[in-house]
Amino acid sequence: MSFHLNANKEGESRRTWLKTAALAGVAAVAGKSVEAHVAEHVPAKVPARRIPIAVSTYSYWHFGKEKYPVEKVIEDAAKLGFDGVEILHRQMENETVPYMNKLKRLAFDNGLSLPLLSIHQSFVQPKAEDRKKDIEHTVKCINMAVQMGIPAIRMNTGSWRTAKRDANYYKDGKEPPIEGYTDQDAIKWCIDSMGECLVAAEKAGIVLAIENHWGLSSNIDYLLEIYKPLASSPAMGMNVDTGNFVGDPYPQFERLAPYATIVQAKTYYGGGHYYDLDLDYKRIADILRKANFKGYISLEMEGKEDAATAVPKSLKLFREVFS
Structure with missing residues (x-):
């Protein structure tokens, strides 16, 4: 009787062991299947995002006697491996629709974007009719940007x-107001005029990126005083130029970086046409990363060296530091 009970227990134990072993095998196979599925769909390492780099047509011209054709800049940019071309308005051959369509098609055929149209205007003008002319000029350029697909x-x-635009001016940026007016008057004119332009820009879906471009904007406090009341507009942006700071550029660049929509980055190979700067682009790239900047870097090569050699060198530098 005792032997029979022990035999039954041994048989039952064996059956339990076999069942457990079978279940363990199924679980192991299922586990491997899940692991394989996960490995197949989740990359081992997320690749770093490539920052797009454009080149300004200004890099090839510098307001010389003869305009350097925008078409040639687009073709050269494609050969060198740029991602886009910034068009300087004053460098355009004309403002006709066929010409603008030609530039848009040429960029498209070469796999390039046209991220920025750089125009000139001034709202630091006491007469309302003079400011109105530049508002109308801006609205005209907004329509041109729409035609060319420029955002x-x-x-x-x-x-x-x-103040005379000499070496001293670019060191201190000092420029006294016209007699009878103050910088605060000019700040108000800029806010009001930009506000009018933003109405047209919002309708067109175009960003107006205000730049630290000397004049009133040499003072970063003034620039932010103009920008912040307008920042609620979906069409308001900021273009931060690495070479247009008075004094130590890095703390000022750090202040503007969080607002940057696009960055113009200057190089000075062969010595600058107006002034020389030795910019630390690794430091600049770190500031932009901390600010979570994801937009375009647009090269403005402002040196005396031939663009044929200076532009490729600039691109190589920017790919190294901004990638």
């Missing part, structure tokens, strides 16, 4: 034009 326009505050 943003570079905007200036303007300046009093009371």
Whole structure:
């Protein structure tokens, strides 16, 4: 009787062991299947995002006697491996629709974007009719940007034009107001005029990116005083230029970086046409990363060296530091 009970227990134990072993095998196979599925759909390492780099047509011209054709810049940019071309308005051959369509098609055929149209205007003008002319000029350029498929326009505050643009000016940026007026008057003119332009820009879906472009905007406090009341507009942006700071550029760049829509980055190979700067682009790239900047870097090569050699060198530098 005792032997029979022990035999039954041994048989039952064996059956339990076999059942457990079978279940363990199924679980192991299922586990491997799940692991394989996960490995198949989740990359081992997320690749770093590539920052797009454009080149300004200005890099090839610098307001010389003969305009450097925008078409040639687009073709060269494609060969060198740029992602886009910033068009300087004053460098365009004309403002006809066929010409603008030609530039848009040429960029498209070469796999390039046209991220920015850089225009000139000034709202630091005491006469309302003079400011109105530049507002109308801006609205015209907004329509041109729409025609060419360009999403943003570079905007200036303007300046009093009371100081000679010599080496000293670019060191201190000092420019006294016209007699009878103050910088606060000019700030108000800029806010009001930009506000009018933003009405047209919002309808067109174009960003107006105000730049630290000398004049009133040499003072970063003034620039932010103009920008912040307008920042609630979906069409308001900021273009931060690495080479247009008075004094130590890095703390000022750090202040503007969180607001940047696009960044113009200057190089000075062969010595600058107006002034020289030795910019630390690794430091600049770190500031932009901390600010979570994801937009375009647009090269403005402002040196005396031939663009044929200076532009490729600039691109190589930017790919290294901004990637």
